[in-house]
Amino acid sequence: xxxxxxxxxxxxxxxxxxxxxxxxxxxxxxxxxxxxxxxxxxxxxxxxxxxxxxxxxxxxxxxxxxxxxxxxxxxxxxxxxxxxxxxxxxxxxxxxxxxxxxxxxxxxxxxxxxxxxxxxxxxxxxxxxxxxxxxxxxxxxxxxxxxxxxxxxxxxxxxxxxxxxxxxxxxxxxxxxxxxxxxxxxxx
Numbered sequence: 001x002x003x004x005x006x007x008x009x010x011x012x013x014x015x016x017x018x019x020x021x022x023x024x025x026x027x028x029x030x031x032x033x034x035x036x037x038x039x040x041x042x043x044x045x046x047x048x049x050x051x052x053x054x055x056x057x058x059x060x061x062x063x064x065x066x067x068x069x070x071x072x073x074x075x076x077x078x079x080x081x082x083x084x085x086x087x088x089x090x091x092x093x094x095x096x097x098x099x100x101x102x103x104x105x106x107x108x109x110x111x112x113x114x115x116x117x118x119x120x121x122x123x124x125x126x127x128x129x130x131x132x133x134x135x136x137x138x139x140x141x142x143x144x145x146x147x148x149x150x151x152x153x154x155x156x157x158x159x160x161x162x163x164x165x166x167x168x169x170x171x172x173x174x175x176x177x178x179x180x181x182x183x184x185x186x187x188x
Contacts, residue, residue, distance in 0.1 A: 006100030006108075008040075008057040013049035014094035014114075016087040022050070025083055040080065052084060053096065081114060088116045 016022040023033070026042060035041045040057045042050055059080040084094060094114040101107045112121030132139055 004102045008098040009053040010051040012095035014092040015089045022087040
């Protein structure tokens with residue numbers, strides 16, 4: 001999926017308890033306000049609510065930062081949704097959508113609703129399947145026969161990515177993959 005293009009947008013903005021703390025945490029991961037040339041950006045609306053998204057934006061980012069000593073470096077995957085959720089007000093509901101494609105052959109979409117205490121989302125394939133009549137097994141099998149090659153292609157891409165995992169980091173990368181898959185509604 002080397003030519004994958006994706007877009008992530010906030011469709012319902014959210015408010016945070018401490019705007020300075022929230023923005024400072026985003027800045028730690030080089031997420032700047034209104035920087036639409038980077039992958040992930042944010043804007044602060046006139047009412048004090050926030051929008052987060054971007055071009056080719058994924059909300060799982062690799063972090064590498066200086067630890068407490070000169071020799072200590074802290075590295076790992078960070079889920080931006082977790083950061084937003086931690087800072088949200090109790091009455092906020094954030095909705096974001098991600099859509100993407102690879103040369104328009106493999107089109108995907110995902111929506112997630114996030115509150116201070118809960119995240120729930122779904123992808124287009126699961127939503128399409130839920131619209132099919134449960135009793136029409138032939139129609140459901142037809143659906144999966146068309147979706148399976150896409151899933152196999154994604155699995156092949158993941159296998160190629162695993163070859164890039166630094167030695168000793170496989171468990172961390174697998175956990176990040178598991179967390180991402182769960183967010184996408186994929187059973188792993």
